[in-house]
Amino acid sequence: MDKATFDQMHQQDRMANDKLAEGIAGFTKALENLESLLTQRLVQLENTTVSHAAEEIFHSYDLDGDGFITREEWMGSDAVFDALDENHDGKITPEELGTGLGALLHLASA
Numbered sequence: 001m002d003k004a005t006f007d008q009m010h011q012q013d014r015m016a017n018d019k020l021a022e023g024i025a026g027f028t029k030a031l032e033n034l035e036s037l038l039t040q041r042l043v044q045l046e047n048t049t050v051s052h053a054a055e056e057i058f059h060s061y062d063l064d065g066d067g068f069i070t071r072e073e074w075m076g077s078d079a080v081f082d083a084l085d086e087n088h089d090g091k092i093t094p095e096e097l098g099t100g101l102g103a104l105l106h107l108a109s110a
Ligand SMILES: [Ca+2]
Pocket: 062, 063, 064, 065, 066, 067, 068, 069, 070, 073
């Protein structure tokens, strides 16, 4: 391997690392947003359940009301979208959001 090739590979590595760091930062930020949104909902609606909160949040994201949150409608980062989109079909269903929020709430209360 010559030096030019080595430098190029090293450069690509660095870019991959930067992308990863960006993704992690975005994920953390989006989780914080989601958490504060969830907390607000829980405060607003006494005796609400996670599924009710998820439903509320779902409707605020599902702009065209087709029952799915697409990547275009999702205002968070790609990393969070991918994490919530369990079956990776490019759409988040109410069930997938509920599962994600349940896990989040579990983390938040741990
Ligand atoms: Ca939609």
